[in-house]
Amino acid sequence: MTDRFDSAAAERRWQDKWDSESTFEADSASARPKAYVLEMFPYPSGRIHMGHVRNYTMGDVLARYKRKQGFEVLHPMGWDAFGMPAENAAMERKVHPGAWTYENIAAMRAQLKRLGFALDWSRELATCDPDYYGHEQALFLALYEAGLVFRKESEVNWDPVDMTVLANEQVIDGKGWRSGAPVERKKLSQWFFRITDFAEELLDGLGSLDRWPDKVRLMQENWIGKSVGMQFDFQLDAKAGEEDKVTVFTTRPDTIFGSSFVAVAADHPLAQAIAKDNPEAAAFITKVKQGGTSAAEIETAEKEGYNTGLGAVHPFDPEWKLPVFIANFVLMDYGTGAVFGVPGHDQRDFEFATKYGLPITRVVAASPDAADQPIEGEADTDPGVAVNSRFLDGMDTAAAKAEVIARAQQQRWGEAKTTYRLRDWGVSRQRYWGTPIPIIHCEDCGPQPVPKDQLPVVLPEDVSFDVPGNPLDRHAQWQATTCPKCGSAARRETDTLDTFVDSSWYYIRFASQPTDKPFDAAEANQWLPVGQYIGGVEHAILHLLYARFIARALSKVTDLEAPEPFAGLFTQGMVTHETYKSLDGRWLAPEELGVGEDGALVERANGAEVARGRVEKMSKSKRNVVDPDPMIERYGADAVRWFMLSDSPPERDLEWSEGGIEGANRFVQRVWKLAGAPRRATGEDKDLDVKRHQAIAAVSAAIEGLQFNKAIAALYELVAAVEKARESATRDSVIDTLLHLIAPMAPHLAEEAHALRGGEGLIATSVWPSHDPAKLVSDEAIIVVQVNGKLRDKMSIARGTPKDEVEAQALALDKIQAQLQGAAPRKVIVVPDRLVNIVA
Ligand code: ANZ
Ligand code: ZN
Numbered sequence: 102m103t104d105r106f107d108s109a110a111a112e113r114r115w116q117d118k119w120d121s122e123s124t125f126e127a128d129s130a131s132a133r134p135k136a137y138v139l140e141m142f143p144y145p146s147g148r149i150h151m152g153h154v155r156n157y158t159m160g161d162v163l164a165r166y167k168r169k170q171g172f173e174v175l176h177p178m179g180w181d182a183f184g185m186p187a188e189n190a191a192m193e194r195k196v197h198p199g200a201w202t203y204e205n206i207a208a209m210r211a212q213l214k215r216l217g218f219a220l221d222w223s224r225e226l227a228t229c230d231p232d233y234y235g236h237e238q239a240l241f242l243a244l245y246e247a248g249l250v251f252r253k254e255s256e257v258n259w260d261p262v263d264m265t266v267l268a269n270e271q272v273i274d275g276k277g278w279r280s281g282a283p284v285e286r287k288k289l290s291q292w293f294f295r296i297t298d299f300a301e302e303l304l305d306g307l308g309s310l311d312r313w314p315d316k317v318r319l320m321q322e323n324w325i326g327k328s329v330g331m332q333f334d335f336q337l338d339a340k341a342g343e344e345d346k347v348t349v350f351t352t353r354p355d356t357i358f359g360s361s362f363v364a365v366a367a368d369h370p371l372a373q374a375i376a377k378d379n380p381e382a383a384a385f386i387t388k389v390k391q392g393g394t395s396a397a398e399i400e401t402a403e404k405e406g407y408n409t410g411l412g413a414v415h416p417f418d419p420e421w422k423l424p425v426f427i428a429n430f431v432l433m434d435y436g437t438g439a440v441f442g443v444p445g446h447d448q449r450d451f452e453f454a455t456k457y458g459l460p461i462t463r464v465v466a467a468s469p470d471a472a473d474q475p476i477e478g479e480a481d482t483d484p485g486v487a488v489n490s491r492f493l494d495g496m497d498t499a500a501a502k503a504e505v506i507a508r509a510q511q512q513r514w515g516e517a518k519t520t521y522r523l524r525d526w527g528v529s530r531q532r533y534w535g536t537p538i539p540i541i542h543c544e545d546c547g548p549q550p551v552p553k554d555q556l557p558v559v560l561p562e563d564v565s566f567d568v569p570g571n572p573l574d575r576h577a578q579w580q581a582t583t584c585p586k587c588g589s590a591a592r593r594e595t596d597t598l599d600t601f602v603d604s605s606w607y608y609i610r611f612a613s614q615p616t617d618k619p620f621d622a623a624e625a626n627q628w629l630p631v632g633q634y635i636g637g638v639e640h641a642i643l644h645l646l647y648a649r650f651i652a653r654a655l656s657k658v659t660d661l662e663a664p665e666p667f668a669g670l671f672t673q674g675m676v677t678h679e680t681y682k683s684l685d686g687r688w689l690a691p692e693e694l695g696v697g698e699d700g701a702l703v704e705r706a707n708g709a710e711v712a713r714g715r716v717e718k719m720s721k722s723k724r725n726v727v728d729p730d731p732m733i734e735r736y737g738a739d740a741v742r743w744f745m746l747s748d749s750p751p752e753r754d755l756e757w758s759e760g761g762i763e764g765a766n767r768f769v770q771r772v773w774k775l776a777g778a779p780r781r782a783t784g785e786d787k788d789l790d791v792k793r794h795q796a797i798a799a800v801s802a803a804i805e806g807l808q809f810n811k812a813i814a815a816l817y818e819l820v821a822a823v824e825k826a827r828e829s830a831t832r833d834s835v836i837d838t839l840l841h842l843i844a845p846m847a848p849h850l851a852e853e854a855h856a857l858r859g860g861e862g863l864i865a866t867s868v869w870p871s872h873d874p875a876k877l878v879s880d881e882a883i884i885v886v887q888v889n890g891k892l893r894d895k896m897s898i899a900r901g902t903p904k905d906e907v908e909a910q911a912l913a914l915d916k917i918q919a920q921l922q923g924a925a926p927r928k929v930i931v932v933p934d935r936l937v938n939i940v941a
Contacts, residue, residue: 106470106773108737117215118852124302124865125168125219127175129613129624136172137628138164139608139667141636141644142179145205146186151676151719152637154729155745158846159673160635161218161811162746165845166804168219169869170703175628177611178213179698180206184600191534191566196588198534199562202229216738217848224611228603229534233610235557236619237598238539240655242550249295249660250579252548253645255527259287264570265531275391286390291529292538292596296650300325300521302664303649312633314752317641324642326522328352331438331506333515335363335413338422347413347425349438350520353446354437354509358490359464361454363413364406364428369438372427375409382407382427389429404453405429413441417491426629428453436520444480451480455538464490465498482885526647528599531571532562535597543584543591544744550587558593560766571595604644605651608634608666615781622660625850626628626701629663633807638672645670674754676745678725680714688714727757737739739847740766746809746846768817772843775823775836776854784829791879792822793835797872800842809846814842838870847880882934886911888920888941904931911937 119125140160143153157178164176180202182474187198194201206227213220226233244250258267260277266289269279296303304325307318330352337345347363367369367389376383385407394874405428412422423441430449431440444461445455456459461476465485472488480695482500495502525632529538537558539551539747551558561579564572573579573595606619608631613624629652645667652666681689695705702711719726732741744765749755796819803812826832837858844851844864855864866921879900884907885893894916898907908929911917921941 104828106737106769106850106853108739108769108849109734111849112215112217112738115358115849115852116214118863119217119219119865120222122863123166123223124863125174125176125221126223127177127221127628128173131173132713133171133173135628136164136167136174136634137175137608137612137631138167139175139177139611139631139635141634141640142604142607143182143209144180144186145180145182145202145209147205147208148726149209149729151727151729151745153213153675154216154741154753155755156635156637157213157216157218158672158745159671159751159807161220161742162635162804162809162812162845163633163635163800163807165219165865166801166869169841169844171868173221175224176218176219176220177224178222178226179226179607179611180209180228180605181600181604182227183234183492183597183603184208185532185534187534188532188566192569195566197564199229202227202534215730215733216742218770218846219525223931226607226610226614228536228600228607231557231559233607234536234603235559236610237603237606238534238551238556238558239553240619240651241528241536241598241602242539242553243658244294245550245653247654249654249658250292251295251525252290252292254285254288255291255293257289257291259285259289261285262569266529267862285829286490289529290403290526292540294526294528294650294654296526296647297521297523299650299653300327300523302653303523303646306649306653306665309665310668310670313667314638314670317638317645317670317672320641321506324523324646327519328436328521329519330354331502331509331515332518333416333509335416335423335441336483337425338414340409340414341371341409342377344371344374347371348437348438349439349441350518351441353443353502353514354505355487355490355493355496355498356443356446356464357415357417357441357505358487358493359422359443359445360415360463361444361459361462362442362450362457363423364426364431364440364442364453366431366433366438367429368433369427369431371425371439372409375411375427379409382409384428389427392429399430399432402429406453406457408457416509417510424459426453426457434524435522444478446480446482448480448482451476462489464488469495489868526599526650528602529596530599531574531595532597533560533566533572535600536598536603537573538594540594540597541582541584541591542594543587543589545589546584546586548594548662549585549591553583573597600652601643601647601898605647608648608653609652609655609661609663609714612838617679620661622662626660626662629661630666630668633669633671634667635673637673637675641672671751673751675718675747676757677716677754678727679716680718680723681723682712682714684710684712690723690724691727718754719757719761732762736766737769737849739850743768743813747813749810751807751809768820769847771820771824772839772847772850773854774839775820776834776857778828779920780833780858781828782830782833784827784831786829786831788879788881789822789829789831791828791876792819793831793838794872794876795841797838797870798874798877801869801872804845813846816846840864841867841870884911884934885936886914886917887936887938888917890938893917893920900934902933904933907931907933911939 138160140156149501164174169565182202183423187202191198258272260267260280262282263278272284277284297887331354334346334348367386376386406426409425411425413425415421442450444450445463446465463476466472466488467485487493487496487501504518539558541549561576580593582591582593609620609625612628613620615621653662653664656664693705697703704711744762746760796815799815800812823835840851840855851864873890881897882900884896884898894914906933926939926941930938
């Protein structure tokens, strides 16, 4: 045995062994109970960062623990490999996106292997492999056949320089984020997934996800945005073109007598009809459409309107006419694109009415006698009782809503209506590096699905990125094909799928990988749902919602039975690090720093003073990234893994520090030293045995609760106890137990020490120790001895010792005798197994 644990040699030895024995390959046919542990697969950007290391270490601990518990474990890894960065690299460095991506994958795979993760590499996949995306095309067509895919014209943000569609988040102050060119609105035919058909199910399903963080469920709930209310028509007092009424959606029908205007969106057909022969209205509409497009920008923009001069007739009073405005705060794609404004009880309406001098009436109050209380400063959005509302007066808000809906339904001018904020998912991207949408456009037959036997539709290799835009658009040869229906010349769809489609089903493909179809449902059902999914909270909405939708949709159109794909979800915190800045404001990397004469931090290159910045998420721009590779080299993979788990609760941020990684390394060495101690098979140590059982219980519970830092704390305690214990057979066997308990976190150390001590087989696959509940408490109790309420001594005594015996022993203690100085105590209180208090 070497004095120090040689991490490099151990890593090589055991990683090779796990590889050659296929230790972590999952067998779908196994009779053992199954456990599916999955971390969100990485984008192959080039290098693994500490955030990945933390994420994958957590999953790895759970996977290794489950395997030792007797489960057949599926713990796979792959690459979310399509997307813009590869195309950007192609444009900037003239490399093919595929070459760039596969190089990155090779580098990152090697990095992950160095960390000794218990992954089933035989199931590795990359979404940019035709092997993967061909099956995705088949799924697209299955959804298409089921009516869950459709094509529609929709308005997009168009960057005229990069010649691409931009997401709302990529439009900054009306300009493209990359090109800086003013963004245009353009109508394009795009492909959509009908996720809104599943709005109610996706909302309902959240209720069953009791192993998801509440905050993520709430975010999804808000994103789906269910609103229960009513839809009804206002008749107009004059026609505009063909339009003679406005349909509005409201969640507050109870406020109908408080309305003082009607407003429609700039894109509303009524607004468009008015603008036809009204240049003023047309100019206003143009102005509104130049404003920001995101919901947040619309919320915060100053409320503005154009009074069309039309009147809307109040449904409960033919004499009452409300002015009709075109307004910038009404969105076309929510509800009906039109509202009635109630300034007393809606803040946007309040701001609008204040600006345009419209009446502000109270129609809801805390009680009937507060009916005349003015609305001041802001709208009163609280529910209460209806006031100033004719037949509704005195009804509480819920009753008044129901009453208005009942009357409208009876009089046939409106009905109860539920709307959702969730929109259908636009999956078309005008990009090269994505899954080609398997559709053929025929002039006579329209869009036709590519016949299944022609899948995959493979991306052409010979593309150039010299000109902005989608290379597929310029590739006439690739586009040219024949119509599967009539056989005449036709053209391939050149849009590719949003990369979120790739990540919405990869966990199914991991579970089952036949060559002739996307998955075998019977096999996938063996594994799904994923028992524990771990990843960043930045995916709380889109990725997780899309994956939930796809799993649900596929559970309808195939034999898959996993409407909820992820039974457990855990979102881990970030890895952070101190930042450093030069006085002239440049971020400095830690390796650029030195220590000045007075011990202060300086810039090594020029000796100039350096300011310590805040602790922030590791990022290239702030230059506070710590690369895992040199850390593995210096301290070993186990120390890096150990530190990733030890310092913070996993849901919180973890600050990388030299001290932390060095501490982890010291611990590894301490365990190694214990493991090397010769066995002496004599003597029992009951106390240490109790500590063993306590540690087994604590580490098991902590891993199952994903409280890795607590598992680590329990192991520190056990190691300290072993170090202190006298030599005994118990101590020898506790060291064996210890190796099992650290195996999920420090697997190379555990294997090496296990082998050194003559352990059989791999520790990775041998059974996790179980604890005996009867042995969790010691036979001995530690009794606290106080004099006049102050702690003076402690003693160990057999549990259940009679009171007078405990009292006698306490009084006999040297320290207590010294306190009493020969005087007899006035009173002695004994709490069995806990405490003796002597009143002197
Ligand atoms: C009258 C009213 C009175 C409203 C009141 C609110 C308060 P949520 O809950 O988010 O669904 N609204 C409807 N369609 C809109 C659109 N396309 N653009 C902007 N606003 C729209 O919001 C529903 C409420 O938002 C609806 O109820 C409507 O205003 C407004 F005291 O109608 B309400
Ligand atoms: Zn045709």
